[in-house]
Amino acid sequence: MSEQRLHLRVNGQAYELTIPADRFLLDVLRDDLELLGTKEACDEGECGACTVLVDGRAVDSCIFLALQADGADVRTVEGLAVAGQLDPLQRAFIDEGAVQCGYCTAGMLMSAKALLDENPDPDESQIRAALEGNLCRCTGYDAIIRAVKAASGGRS
Amino acid sequence: MSAVIAVPQVGLIGQSTVRRDGVAKVTGQFAYGVDVRLPGMLHAKIRRSDIPHGLLRRVDVSRALALPGVRAVITGDELPEYRASRYIRDELILAKGSVRYKGEPIAVVAADDPEIAAEAVRLIDVEYEPLPVLSDPEQAAQPGAPLIHPEWQTYWANPVLRRDGNILNHTTLLRGDVEEAFAQARHVFEDEYDTQIVHQASLEGHVAIASVDLEGRVHVVSSHQFPYGLRQDIADILHLPLGRIHVTASGLGGGFGAKLYASVEPLCVLLAERTGRPVKIELSREEELAATSPRMAARVHLRTGVDSDGHLLVRQGVIYYDAGAYSLSSPGTSAVGTLMLPGPYRWQALQIDSYSVYTNKTNCGSYRAPGGPQATFAGESQIDRIARELGFDPIEFRDRNAVENGDLGPAGQVLTGVSLRKTLQVAKERSRWPQAQDRPSRPGVRRGRGVACNWWTTTSGASAAVIKLNDDGSIVLSVGATEIGTGAVSAGLVQICAHEMGVAVESVQIVSADTDATPYDFGAQGSRTTFQNGQAIIRAARDLRQQIFALVAPGLDCETDELEVHDGHVYRRDGTGRAVPLAEVARLGQTVGGLLGRGSFTAPPTPYDPSTVKGHTYPAFNSPSFHTHVAEVEVDTETGEVTLTGYHVAQDVGFALNPLYAAGQVTGGATQGIGYALMEEVQYRDGTVLNPNFTDYKLPTIRDVPTIDVALVEEPSEAGPYGMKGVGEPAVVAPAAAIANAVYDAVGVRIRSLPITAEKVLQALRSRELEG
Numbered sequence: 006m007s008e009q010r011l012h013l014r015v016n017g018q019a020y021e022l023t024i025p026a027d028r029f030l031l032d033v034l035r036d037d038l039e040l041l042g043t044k045e046a047c048d049e050g051e052c053g054a055c056t057v058l059v060d061g062r063a064v065d066s067c068i069f070l071a072l073q074a075d076g077a078d079v080r081t082v083e084g085l086a087v088a089g090q091l092d093p094l095q096r097a098f099i100d101e102g103a104v105q106c107g108y109c110t111a112g113m114l115m116s117a118k119a120l121l122d123e124n125p126d127p128d129e130s131q132i133r134a135a136l137e138g139n140l141c142r143c144t145g146y147d148a149i150i151r152a153v154k155a156a157s158g159g160r161s
Numbered sequence: 162m163s164a165v166i167a168v169p170q171v172g173l174i175g176q177s178t179v180r181r182d183g184v185a186k187v188t189g190q191f192a193y194g195v196d197v198r199l200p201g202m203l204h205a206k207i208r209r210s211d212i213p214h215g216l217l218r219r220v221d222v223s224r225a226l227a228l229p230g231v232r233a234v235i236t237g238d239e240l241p242e243y244r245a246s247r248y249i250r251d252e253l254i255l256a257k258g259s260v261r262y263k264g265e266p267i268a269v270v271a272a273d274d275p276e277i278a279a280e281a282v283r284l285i286d287v288e289y290e291p292l293p294v295l296s297d298p299e300q301a302a303q304p305g306a307p308l309i310h311p312e313w314q315t316y317w318a319n320p321v322l323r324r325d326g327n328i329l330n331h332t333t334l335l336r337g338d339v340e341e342a343f344a345q346a347r348h349v350f351e352d353e354y355d356t357q358i359v360h361q362a363s364l365e366g367h368v369a370i371a372s373v374d375l376e377g378r379v380h381v382v383s384s385h386q387f388p389y390g391l392r393q394d395i396a397d398i399l400h401l402p403l404g405r406i407h408v409t410a411s412g413l414g415g416g417f418g419a420k421l422y423a424s425v426e427p428l429c430v431l432l433a434e435r436t437g438r439p440v441k442i443e444l445s446r447e448e449e450l451a452a453t454s455p456r457m458a459a460r461v462h463l464r465t466g467v468d469s470d471g472h473l474l475v476r477q478g479v480i481y482y483d484a485g486a487y488s489l490s491s492p493g494t495s496a497v498g499t500l501m502l503p504g505p506y507r508w509q510a511l512q513i514d515s516y517s518v519y520t521n522k523t524n525c526g527s528y529r530a531p532g533g534p535q536a537t538f539a540g541e542s543q544i545d546r547i548a549r550e551l552g553f554d555p556i557e558f559r560d561r562n563a564v565e566n567g568d569l570g571p572a573g574q575v576l577t578g579v580s581l582r583k584t585l586q587v588a589k590e591r592s593r594w595p596q597a598q599d600r601p602s603r604p605g606v607r608r609g610r611g612v613a614c615n616w617w618t619t620t621s622g623a624s625a626a627v628i629k630l631n632d633d634g635s636i637v638l639s640v641g642a643t644e645i646g647t648g649a650v651s652a653g654l655v656q657i658c659a660h661e662m663g664v665a666v667e668s669v670q671i672v673s674a675d676t677d678a679t680p681y682d683f684g685a686q687g688s689r690t691t692f693q694n695g696q697a698i699i700r701a702a703r704d705l706r707q708q709i710f711a712l713v714a715p716g717l718d719c720e721t722d723e724l725e726v727h728d729g730h731v732y733r734r735d736g737t738g739r740a741v742p743l744a745e746v747a748r749l750g751q752t753v754g755g756l757l758g759r760g761s762f763t764a765p766p767t768p769y770d771p772s773t774v775k776g777h778t779y780p781a782f783n784s785p786s787f788h789t790h791v792a793e794v795e796v797d798t799e800t801g802e803v804t805l806t807g808y809h810v811a812q813d814v815g816f817a818l819n820p821l822y823a824a825g826q827v828t829g830g831a832t833q834g835i836g837y838a839l840m841e842e843v844q845y846r847d848g849t850v851l852n853p854n855f856t857d858y859k860l861p862t863i864r865d866v867p868t869i870d871v872a873l874v875e876e877p878s879e880a881g882p883y884g885m886k887g888v889g890e891p892a893v894v895a896p897a898a899a900i901a902n903a904v905y906d907a908v909g910v911r912i913r914s915l916p917i918t919a920e921k922v923l924q925a926l927r928s929r930e931l932e933g
Contacts, residue, residue: 110187
């Protein structure tokens with residue numbers, strides 16, 4: 006497999022690496038950049054645990070070729086808190102009991118972040134639509150829906 | 162949406178304090194097993210059997226060994242008899258001579274990276290001589306069936322078990338005169354039910370890393386629910402001295418019972434010893450679904466006699482649980498079925514025979530409330546049928562037959578803390594039963610509502626706690642308990658410790674799940690963590706308070722029993738004298754060698770009637786809890802599709818220590834139960850799993866599950882901290898029956914096999930039309 010240059014920004018930090026062309030973004034994040042917050046659970050884009058934002062769009066990084074992110078801004082769970090201040094979504098996930106084992110949490114947060122960035126005041130059906138690609142095996146989904154509503158200001 | 166039906170409490174208990182690991186989990190800093198990386202670490206992969214049953218003719222690893230980057234290859238043939246499992250030592254950690262399920266480990270490879278290890282696994286040549294495949298546990302249990310373990314009599318086994326050929330355990334529960342009771346019965350109902358294999362599907366699978374230090378000590382970090390059990394397993398399997406093994410649990414990405422026994426860890430240890438380097442094994446999703454320990458399938462034959470007034474008289478049942486190829490926990494969990502099939506009702510007579518049986522499938526194991534969901538689907542589906550056919554409202558019928566305090570449980574235990582009627586009442590109110598239901602959302606759709614009940618246990622087993630007072634008055638709590646994700650350790654135990662020591666939760670640091678550094682705990686299993694550890698902490702805190710009071714009393718000119726501690730200070734109860742900060746006490750304590758409280762607890766065994774059972778490893782439920790679920794569905798009569806439109810749970814938790822996280826357990830458990838009811842199934846054909854991935858193994862998504870209405874009912878237990886009962890498991894038990902009963906209410910067909918797919922409903926509707 007041919008090696009290629011990859012330029013990307015992750016959580017505001019610029020990186021330049023040489024990677025095999027078939028390397029997935031998840032492996033670049035976890036193994037090359039040692040950003041371990043993004044998780045793998047199914048390895049085929051079914052569970053959403055590996056969700057990150059690429060130029061603001063939520064993608065399954067386990068099936069997203071790293072080279073597709075060349076030149077892009079990538080945001081992972083490590084980039085949600087700014088200057089030690091938790092994002093309102095992070096705070097709400099804790100407060101509403103939306104975190105149990107927490108293995109799906111990074112992906113849930115990033116999908117929810119993409120939603121709120123586009124629609125700051127989603128109703129319940131919009132939240133369900135935005136998170137339908139994210140499996141949670143511990144909490145069920147009620148606490149997660151409550152958390153997204155709370156972070157959005159809960160106006161709906 | 163949740164509510165606590167409760168008495169208010171003073172202090173931190175009963176408050177929804179926030180879990181300690183929350184910030185690490187939402188910022189991506191929390192370290193799970195998959196995140197553990199050690200310098201010089203090798204990666205291992207397992208060569209697994211390609212066929213479900215056969216003799217191993219040849220295992221050739223020469224091509225794998227020759228691959229650059231491969232550091233070690235181990236096969237079963239080069240190992241002594243390293244046998245696993247706690248009930249029956251029937252499983253070699255690497256097969257030799259034969260394989261009994263597709264996916265059974267044959268060899269293991271350690272290499273510089275996972276890709277090389279995977280390539281090496283592909284280069285291992287295996288030749289087999291296939292043998293017939295047994296798939297059906299009822300057929301495998303019949304006399305004359307081919308034996309999956311021809312040498313079964315040579316295995317060490319727990320002496321309580323009643324084994325015979327392919328039968329791992331035959332448990333019998335017999336109480337009263339069954340024949341006489343059937344003779345008295347006015348109505349007799351007879352049905353057969355089937356349940357499927359489903360998987361825990363924790364999002365993090367099995368993952369472990371082992372290393373050996375210069376003194377020859379073995380260090381294992383594993384995503385595991387029971388570090389002390391794992392240490393014992395490794396010692397037993399590999400014949401190592403216990404003291405040479407050090408186990409810590411990494412952060413866990415779920416478990417649900419899948420991570421209670423040794424699985425990949427002994428292989429990691431062998432490879433680490435062989436190579437002198439740390440070795441990590443991380444199973445793929447395919448390996449998880451096809452070759453780790455899911456919930457047993459079961460077939461249930463059930464016959465129930467009822468008198469002319471709608472009183473249950475007698476129940477006779479036979480359960481065949483599908484254990485798969487090796488024992489794990491199956492001989493014990495199949496016995497639990499004998500307590501669950503009768504349900505929480507009064508009976509004159511009972512005869513339940515439960516079998517766990519070998520088949521050529523992956524070893525089944527423990528999954529949340531093991532043994533319970535299968536039996537309850539059968540038992541509660543039939544109770545519903547009886548109620549309907551005799552003209553009773555299903556809630557009224559259950560209420561009429563409900564157990565009460567002082568009644569006998571199935572094996573003769575005297576029941577206490579009984580709350581079934583209360584949960585029925587609460588569920589009835591919250592679901593507005595039996596008022597008219599909302600109109601269907603569209604034409605061609607019918608609405609229905611179903612109820613199901615169950616009881617469940619709070620598993621005992623020892624726990625211990627050590628509480629240390631730091632010089633600044635803060636506290637370190639040390640417990641062997643494992644945070645599986647529920648919040649039991651990171652919130653519940655911290656909360657109890659802070660409450661008992663009169664400090665803020667922020668003043669308590671917790672150390673847990675380490676066999677060198679923390680005291681014993683029987684593991685994150687059986688809804689037991691907060692219950693057993695909580696009592697240990699209460700005792701340790703009492704011990705520490707006594708030491709503190711003994712130091713302070715002379716200065717305050719009083720006796721120790723005139724003192725109390727709260728807000729981080731020691732006070733005289735009568736309000737006189739000064740408040741002594743805990744930091745000051747701690748410094749005083751240094752002069753006597755520091756202050757350390759110790760406590761341990763194991764719930765006393767619940768008495769039962771031993772003459773009622775044979776082959777039983779779990780004949781009584783400790784501090785039992787009681788539950789009512791109501792499901793609301795829409796059924797599309799054109800497609801057979803079932804949509805869950807509403808769900809209510811009234812769960813008796815004894816005392817809601819932390820209502821937010823208690824309700825979280827109920828919601829999560831019910832959601833797994835909904836998956837079991839409607840979509841989940843590990844599909845086997847002739848010993849091969851057809852759907853070992855999340856594309857084809859359907860888990861409930863956010864679109865499949867409606868808001869779950871949770872009511873926490875509080876009927877205190879005698880043995881639990883503040884009256885608590887176990888919370889984690891039981892909500893998974895009743896959903897399948899509640900949903901099946903709702904489908905009947907909607908369209909008048911009884912689905913007796915899980916999952917309740919659109920195909921099954923449509924087929925039932927069509928065959929009824931043909932008959933009609």
